[in-house]
Amino acid sequence: MPYCPKCGVEIDYKIKSCPLCTFPIPKIDEDTSPIATENKFPQPENIYYEELLKMKNQAFFAISILIFSAVMVLMTIGSIFRVSQLAVTYSIISVISAWFYIFLFFGYIRSKYHSILALGFITICLTYGLDNVDHELNWFYTYALPIIILAVLILFLLLYLYNRSKLKNQFVFIPAHLCIGISLFSAALECILDFQANRAIQLSWSLIVFIVLMSIALILIGLYYKLPDRMKEKIKRTLHI
Amino acid sequence: MRQHSKNWYKLDNAGKLYPSITSTRVSTVFRVSATLYDEVNPTLLQIALNNIIERFPYYKVNLKRGLFWYYFEYTRNYPVVEKETFYPCMFMHYKRKKSFPFRVLYFNKKISIEISHSITDGTGVVIFLKSLLVEYFRLIDNKLCLEKDPGIFFSHDPIDQEEAEDAFQKYYQKNIPDPPKLNKAFHLPFKLNSKGEYHIITGIIPTEPLLAAAKKHQVSLTQFLLALYFDTIQDFIHSNHIKLRHPVVMNVPVNLRNLYPSKTMRNFFISITPQIDFRLGTYSFDEILDYIKCYMKMAITRKNISQYIHKNVKNEKSLFVRLTPLFIKNLLMPALYSKYAERNFTSSISNLGQITMPKSIENKIERFEFYPPPSRGNIIKIGVGSYKDKIYISFGSLTKATEIEKIFFRKIRKMNIPVKIETNRE
Numbered sequence: 001m002p003y004c005p006k007c008g009v010e011i012d013y014k015i016k017s018c019p020l021c022t023f024p025i026p027k028i029d030e031d032t033s034p035i036a037t038e039n040k041f042p043q044p045e046n047i048y049y050e051e052l053l054k055m056k057n058q059a060f061f062a063i064s065i066l067i068f069s070a071v072m073v074l075m076t077i078g079s080i081f082r083v084s085q086l087a088v089t090y091s092i093i094s095v096i097s098a099w100f101y102i103f104l105f106f107g108y109i110r111s112k113y114h115s116i117l118a119l120g121f122i123t124i125c126l127t128y129g130l131d132n133v134d135h136e137l138n139w140f141y142t143y144a145l146p147i148i149i150l151a152v153l154i155l156f157l158l159l160y161l162y163n164r165s166k167l168k169n170q171f172v173f174i175p176a177h178l179c180i181g182i183s184l185f186s187a188a189l190e191c192i193l194d195f196q197a198n199r200a201i202q203l204s205w206s207l208i209v210f211i212v213l214m215s216i217a218l219i220l221i222g223l224y225y226k227l228p229d230r231m232k233e234k235i236k237r238t239l240h241i
Numbered sequence: 242m243r244q245h246s247k248n249w250y251k252l253d254n255a256g257k258l259y260p261s262i263t264s265t266r267v268s269t270v271f272r273v274s275a276t277l278y279d280e281v282n283p284t285l286l287q288i289a290l291n292n293i294i295e296r297f298p299y300y301k302v303n304l305k306r307g308l309f310w311y312y313f314e315y316t317r318n319y320p321v322v323e324k325e326t327f328y329p330c331m332f333m334h335y336k337r338k339k340s341f342p343f344r345v346l347y348f349n350k351k352i353s354i355e356i357s358h359s360i361t362d363g364t365g366v367v368i369f370l371k372s373l374l375v376e377y378f379r380l381i382d383n384k385l386c387l388e389k390d391p392g393i394f395f396s397h398d399p400i401d402q403e404e405a406e407d408a409f410q411k412y413y414q415k416n417i418p419d420p421p422k423l424n425k426a427f428h429l430p431f432k433l434n435s436k437g438e439y440h441i442i443t444g445i446i447p448t449e450p451l452l453a454a455a456k457k458h459q460v461s462l463t464q465f466l467l468a469l470y471f472d473t474i475q476d477f478i479h480s481n482h483i484k485l486r487h488p489v490v491m492n493v494p495v496n497l498r499n500l501y502p503s504k505t506m507r508n509f510f511i512s513i514t515p516q517i518d519f520r521l522g523t524y525s526f527d528e529i530l531d532y533i534k535c536y537m538k539m540a541i542t543r544k545n546i547s548q549y550i551h552k553n554v555k556n557e558k559s560l561f562v563r564l565t566p567l568f569i570k571n572l573l574m575p576a577l578y579s580k581y582a583e584r585n586f587t588s589s590i591s592n593l594g595q596i597t598m599p600k601s602i603e604n605k606i607e608r609f610e611f612y613p614p615p616s617r618g619n620i621i622k623i624g625v626g627s628y629k630d631k632i633y634i635s636f637g638s639l640t641k642a643t644e645i646e647k648i649f650f651r652k653i654r655k656m657n658i659p660v661k662i663e664t665n666r667e
Contacts, residue, residue: 001661007647008654009444010661019442019664020647040276041441041665042348047327048265048437051334 002026012040060106067099089133097126112159120152142196150188154181172224179217183210249314250299252359254409254553255508259359260304260311260336261567261574264617265436266639268332271624272612273366273593274346274353275374278605281347282381287322289377290345292396294320297369299405299506300360304335304342309567313342313360322347328439328665329612330355330637345373350607352377358508358614363593364496365506367609368392371598378602387599401504408503412547413554420548423514423585426490429474429621430483431640439615442646443635445608445661446653448627454656458530463592464537466625466634467491467515468529470590473649475519475529481644488518492589492619497550500543511549513540514586583618592625603629613637621645 001010002025004018017024071092078088100122109115127144131137158181165173190206223235252260259269294301301320302313320341325348335342335357343356343366354370361369372394379385387395434440448462455465474489494510503509515536517524524532539545556562565573596609610633613622620639625632636646650660 004662007651007662008660009650010659012663015664019662019666020643020650022643039349040351040663042325044328044438044665045326046435046437047331048435051265051332051437 014039056106060102060108063102064099067095070095086133090130093126093129093133097122097129113156116152116155116159119155120148123148143192146192147189150192151185154185154188157181157184172220176217176220179213179220183213183217186210249305249312250302250405251312251407252310253407253505253507253509254550254557255362255510256359257310257557258574258578259357261571262578263332263336263357264575265332266433266615266617267575268330269358269614270330270333270355271358271363271366271614272329272353272355272610273363273370273626274351274610274612275370276607276610277350277352278607280350281352283322283324283347285380286345286347286352286373286377289373289380290322291319293369293373293376293394296372296394296396296398296400297506298400300341300343300369302342302360303339304359306336306567309563309565309570311336311359311567316341320345324348325351325353328437329353329441330439330615331437333357335359360508361506362494362496362508362510363591363611364498364509367593367596368394368506370609371596372396374598374606375602378605385601387601390597390599392597393599403504404506406503406505407507408497408501408505408509409550409554411503412497412501412550414547414551417548417551419552419555420545423490425487426516426585426587427474427478427485427487428587428618429477429640429645431620431642431644433617433620434639434641438639440638440641440664440666441612441635442638442643442662442664442666443610443633444646444650444653445663446632446634446658448630448632450656450658451632451653454658458527460530460534461537462627462632463493463590463625464530464533466592466623467493467590468526468533469649469652470588470623471515471517471524471529471533472526473645473652474587475517475524476648477644478519479523485518485520488516488520489587490514490516490585492586494589494591495541495546497546500541500546511546511553512589513537513549515540579618583616586619588619588621588623589613590623590625593627595627597628608633610635615639 002013002015003010004021004023004025006023007018007020009018009020011018011025015025074088074092074095077083078085101119104115104118104122107115109118124145127148128137128140131140131144158177161177162173186206186209187203190203191201194201194203223232227235263269298315299313301316303316303318305312305314316339318339320343322345325346333342333344333355334340342360343354346353346355352370352374354366354373356366356369371390371392375387375393376396379387387393451465452462455462458465460468470491471489477483478485478489492512492514494512497503497509497511498505501509513536515533517529517532562570591611591613593609593611597603598606606628608631609626609628611624611626612635613624615637616622617639622637624635624637626635627633634649636649638646650662653660
C-alpha cells in the first residue's frame with residue numbers, strides 16, 4: 001500500500017497526491033494488488049447546477065405564462081373598453097420586451113458577448129416599437145439607435161478588457177473599469193445630444209465627468225498595478241488601521 | 242398496507258426545525274453507509290427495501306405543508322433505490338410531492354442511506370440500515386439463520402407504538418429553568434466550496450490501539466477523539482497566528498435513549514457543548530482531556546439534559562410560535578438557527594459508537610461509515626462509526642482546505658497508530 005511520506009498515512013493506489021497535505025505519492029505497481037482497481041466513491045457530479053437549471057426553467061415558464069396572460073388582458077382591455085390604443089400598444093410592447101430581458105437575465109445565452117449583442121438588439125427593437133406606435137419615427141434613428149450602439153460598443157470594450165486584463169482583483173478592476181465606461185459613455189452621449197440639437201459638438205458636463213472618473217480609474221489601476229511593491233508596503237504601513 | 246388510525250403525524254421537536262432551514266448548502270441530510278464484500282444487487286436491494294419499509298411505517302411518509310407546521314403523511318408509494326452519482330449528503334427535495342425524506346443509494350459494494358434530520362437521528366437510521374441489510378442478505382440466502390438483536394427489526398416483527406413517539410414531549414418537564422445561553426464561537430476561517438460540492442476524508446484506524454490510548458487516559462473513545470479535535474484546532478490557531486475573539490465550542494450530540502427508556506425511532510438527541518477558550522493560554526493535551534472528562538460527566542446527566550429538552554419543547558409550545566404561519570417561520574428560521582445554533586459552535590463531532598451485526602452476516606460486511614450533514618455555519622464536521630476492529634472517522638467538509646484533517650490524523654500517527662485515508666476529493 002502507498003504511504004504519504006509526510007503524513008505517514010496509508011492511502012489508496014489510485015491517489016496521486018496525499019489527500020491531507022497534497023504531497024505527491026511515489027508510483028507503485030498497480031498490478032500487485034487486486035484492490036487497486038476498486039472505486040470507493042463514484043466520480044461525483046454536482047447536483048447543484050442541474051437543480052438550479054430545473055428551478056430556473058420552472059420560474060421562467062411561470063413568468064412566461066404571466067407575461068402571456070398580461071398581453072392577453074391588455075389586448076382584451078384594448079378591444080372591449082374605450083381606452084387609448086396608444087397606451088395599450090405601449091404596454092404590450094413593454095411587456096413583451098420585459099419577457100426578452102428576463103430571458104437574458106436568466107442566463108440562457110452562455111456567451112457574454114452574445115448576451116450584450118442580444119441586449120442591444122432587444123433594446124433597439126423596443127425603442128423602434130415605442131417610436132413607431134404612431135407610425136412615425138421621430139427619435140429612433142437620431143437618438144435611440146446611436147446611443148444603444150454606443151452603449152453596446154462600450155460594454156464590448158469593457159468585457160474585452162476584463163478578459164484580457166491581468167488585473168484579476170475584482171475590487172479594483174470593476175470600479176476602475178466602470179469609471180472608464182461611464183466617462184466614455186457620457187462624453188459620447190453629449191456628442192450625440194449636442195449634434196442632434198445644435199448640429200455642432202461642444203462638450204461641457206461630460207468633460208467634467210470624463211476627467212473626474214478617468215482620474216479615479218487611473219489612480220486605482222496605477223496604485224494597484226504599476227506601483228512598486230516597496231511603495232505599496234509603505235502606503236500600507238502608513239495607512240493601516 | 243398497514244392500517245393507521247390517522248394518516249399523518251407531527252414532526253418531533255428537533256425535526257420541526259430542519260425543513261425550514263434546508264438550503265443548497267445546509268442540506269440537513271446525513272449518511273450512514275455499509276460496504277459489503279460483494280457487489281450490491283440493486284434488484285434485490287429494491288425488494289429488500291420494499292419489504293423492510295413496511296416495518297418502518299413512520300419513515301414511509303411524505304412531508305407536507307400545514308398552515309402552521311410541516312407534517313408527515315403516510316404514503317402508499319415505495320422508495321426507489323438509486324445509483325450513487327452525486328456528492329454525499331446533498332440536499333433532497335423532500336418537500337416535493339411524493340418525495341421521501343430519505344434515499345437509498347448503491348455504488349459497487351456500498352449501500353448508503355441518506356436521510357433528512359427532520360425524521361430521525363443517527364440511531365434511528367443505523368437500525369433502519371441494519372434491518373435493510375438483514376433483509377437483503379435473507380433474500381440472497383433464505384436459509385440464513387439470524388439471532389434476535391434489539392438493534393435490528395425483521396420485516397415480520399410487530400410494530401411497537403413507542404417507536405413513533407415524540408420522546409421530547411414525553412420527557413418534557415414544565416417548571417424547570419433553562420440551560421445557560423451560549424455565546425458566539427470561533428469559526429474556522431476557510432473559503433467555501435462551490436455549491437453542490439461536499440468533500441469527505443475518512444480515516445480508517447484500528448480500534449484497539451486507539452481504545453488503549455483512550456483507556457490510558459481513563460476516558461472514553463468519544464472523549465479522547467473530542468480532546469484530539471480540540472487540540473487540533475488549538476494547533477491550527479497557533480500555527481496560523483490567528484487572533485481569537487471567541488472560544489472554541491464543539492457540538493456533541495448525545496443519544497438520549499441511553500438516558501431515558503425510550504424506544505423511539507425518531508429524533509431523540511440533545512447537543513452538549515464543551516468549550517475551551519484558547520485565549521487563556523496554551524492547553525496541554527492532558528489539560529484538555531481533564532476538562533472534557535469532567536464536562537461530560539457533569540453534562541450527561543438526566544437533570545442537565547432535561548433543561549435542554551425543557552428549553553426546546555417550551556419554544557415549540559409557545560403560543561406565539563405555534564400561531565406564526567409556516568411561510569413566516571420558513572423566512573425567519575434560517576436566521577434564528579444561525580444566531581442561536583450554528584454561530585455558537587466551531588464544529589461538531591458525532592459518534593454512532595460500535596455498530597454490530599448478527600454473527601451469520603457479520604463477515605459479509607466490511608464496514609459502516611457515517612458522514613455528517615454539511616452546514617454553512619460549521620464547514621467542517623466529524624462523523625464517527627466503528628465496526629468490528631476498525632473505527633471510521635469521517636470529516637465532512639465544505640471547503641477545499643485540509644489543514645484540520647491533516648493535523649488531526651498526523652496526531653494519531655504520532656501515537657504510532659496506523660491510519661488509512663480515503664476521500665472523494667479529486
